[in-house]
Amino acid sequence: MGEPTTREAVLHIAEEVLEVEAARLTDGAHLTGDLGATSLQLLDFVVAVERHFRVRFTAEELKAERLGQVMQAVEAAVARR
Amino acid sequence: MSAPAAIVTGWGTVSPFGVGRAALAEALWRGATAFAARTFTTEHDLPPIELWSASIPAFDPAAILGKKGLRGMSREALLWAVAAADALDDAALAAGGVDPEAAGVVVGSARPGLDDYLGFHLDAQVWGPDRVRPVQGPNTGLNAAASHATIRLGWRAVNTTLCAGLCSGLDAVAHAAGLIHEGAAEVILAGGVDALGYFSARQLKAEGSWSHRAPRPYDRRRDGAVPGEGAVALVLESERHAAARGARIRGRLTAFEQGFHLGLGEAAARLAGWLGRTRATAAIGSASGDRLLDAAEGRACAAAPGLPVAAVKGAAGEWHGGSGALQLATALEAIERRALPPTAALEELDPELPLSASPAPREIDPARIALPAIDPAGHLSFMIAGPP
Numbered sequence: 410m411g412e413p414t415t416r417e418a419v420l421h422i423a424e425e426v427l428e429v430e431a432a433r434l435t436d437g438a439h440l441t442g443d444l445g446a447t448s449l450q451l452l453d454f455v456v457a458v459e460r461h462f463r464v465r466f467t468a469e470e471l472k473a474e475r476l477g478q479v480m481q482a483v484e485a486a487v488a489r490r
Numbered sequence: 491m492s493a494p495a496a497i498v499t500g501w502g503t504v505s506p507f508g509v510g511r512a513a514l515a516e517a518l519w520r521g522a523t524a525f526a527a528r529t530f531t532t533e534h535d536l537p538p539i540e541l542w543s544a545s546i547p548a549f550d551p552a553a554i555l556g557k558k559g560l561r562g563m564s565r566e567a568l569l570w571a572v573a574a575a576d577a578l579d580d581a582a583l584a585a586g587g588v589d590p591e592a593a594g595v596v597v598g599s600a601r602p603g604l605d606d607y608l609g610f611h612l613d614a615q616v617w618g619p620d621r622v623r624p625v626q627g628p629n630t631g632l633n634a635a636a637s638h639a640t641i642r643l644g645w646r647a648v649n650t651t652l653c654a655g656l657c658s659g660l661d662a663v664a665h666a667a668g669l670i671h672e673g674a675a676e677v678i679l680a681g682g683v684d685a686l687g688y689f690s691a692r693q694l695k696a697e698g699s700w701s702h703r704a705p706r707p708y709d710r711r712r713d714g715a716v717p718g719e720g721a722v723a724l725v726l727e728s729e730r731h732a733a734a735r736g737a738r739i740r741g742r743l744t745a746f747e748q749g750f751h752l753g754l755g756e757a758a759a760r761l762a763g764w765l766g767r768t769r770a771t772a773a774i775g776s777a778s779g780d781r782l783l784d785a786a787e788g789r790a791c792a793a794a795p796g797l798p799v800a801a802v803k804g805a806a807g808e809w810h811g812g813s814g815a816l817q818l819a820t821a822l823e824a825i826e827r828r829a830l831p832p833t834a835a836l837e838e839l840d841p842e843l844p845l846s847a848s849p850a851p852r853e854i855d856p857a858r859i860a861l862p863a864i865d866p867a868g869h870l871s872f873m874i875a876g877p878p
Binding site: 425426428449450452453456457459460465 | 624
């Protein structure tokens with residue numbers, strides 16, 4: 410097995426941190442509205458993603474509300490590294 | 491200090507022998523030991539720590555507690571929650587079947603929050619304060635295990651952690667008994683827990699003086715204790731509450747004593763007095779293989795000639811804050827079996843210790859089982875457990 414893709418890694422972190430089933434993790438899923446993330450879980454999710462990819466999100470990227478937007482933010486942050 | 495009598499209607503554990511009462515009791519009475527080399531690491535650039543210890547084997551906490559909320563729990567909070575679930579099962583008591591204003595949690599722990607405190611602050615120092623794990627923050631407090639449990643159970647009467655070294659577990663149970671007697675609660679989950687993590691392993695390793703084989707409590711050639719980890723939770727109830735629900739009573743706690751700022755000689759003398767006055771019929775000792783602590787406990791037994799004694803730390807290791815509760819749980823099992831477990835790994839009883847210990851199980855009169863705990867910092871606790 411090779412390294413997980415960015416998408417696979419983000420989905421894995423989301424499943425673990427937000428404690429939701431993988432089937433609910435769609436690009437359009439709203440982190441709080443659809444996945445029920447609490448404010449503490451959101452913070453934990455952001456930090457876990459940043460630590461995994463060794464990146465820092467910009468203030469604009471931190472406004473991501475849906476999982477697909479998080480994927481885009483990760484790709485942009487990784488490209489800046 | 492003396493505490494009023496109390497009743498225990500259930501106990502539960504996660505131990506180096508696995509999850510649950512049956513795994514621990516079966517191993518103790520079989521004379522099994524649980525020691526192995528374990529390597530502790532961190533995400534940081536720090537050397538791995540190898541520690542000869544009694545560690546809890548991997549298990550799936552989600553299968554016991556459900557997945558929700560596990561990520562935010564420290565290891566000790568997780569261990570305590572698993573032991574608590576096992577204890578409630580033993581007591582046939584549903585968390586929701588109790589008035590939440592009359593139920594609470596009292597935990598004894600010798601180093602609560604240590605691993606999370608140091609890990610959290612090291613993350614902040616190395617990676618910056620914006621890279622710490624937010625959910626780890628609450629686990630850096632001393633009261634994390636008790637707080638996670640009360641939140642999960644929805645119990646609101648008591649939420650307390652006592653830190654008294656090797657006496658923490660017994661002191662937590664005694665404190666809970668007092669609270670029930672005062673009417674502050676009808677039901678309390680009380681006991682002890684300590685977990686092994688990278689930083690605690692590093693601290694323990696630095697302390698040295700540990701044995702590198704199975705420890706031999708009371709043995710002539712004993713060469714030190716071996717650190718371990720585990721949790722024991724006990725359900726204490728008021729007589730009225732237990733009777734109202736027809737609960738099975740596992741045991742009664744009929745005496746509790748404490749001493750502070752004692753040298754080992756003074757602790758031994760104090761303990762001897764309590765053993766004699768309570769007319770103990772057996773004892774689950776706190777001996778761990780430590781040359782001085784075992785000797786102090788052994789000398790005290792001169793006050794009760796022929797007293798059958800067993801030491802479970804030779805099987806399960808030194809759990810520090812969890813040890814007293816482990817001794818009490820073993821006593822409750824001994825009451826049911828009317829037998830003491832073996833003192834595992836005992837080869838040749840130290841002829842200077844006037845006590846009766848054996849590497850085999852022994853029948854006893856379980857009327858009054860003594861539970862001493864001596865902490866090297868000068869704290870001494872003592873409890874008597876007896877049948878229903």
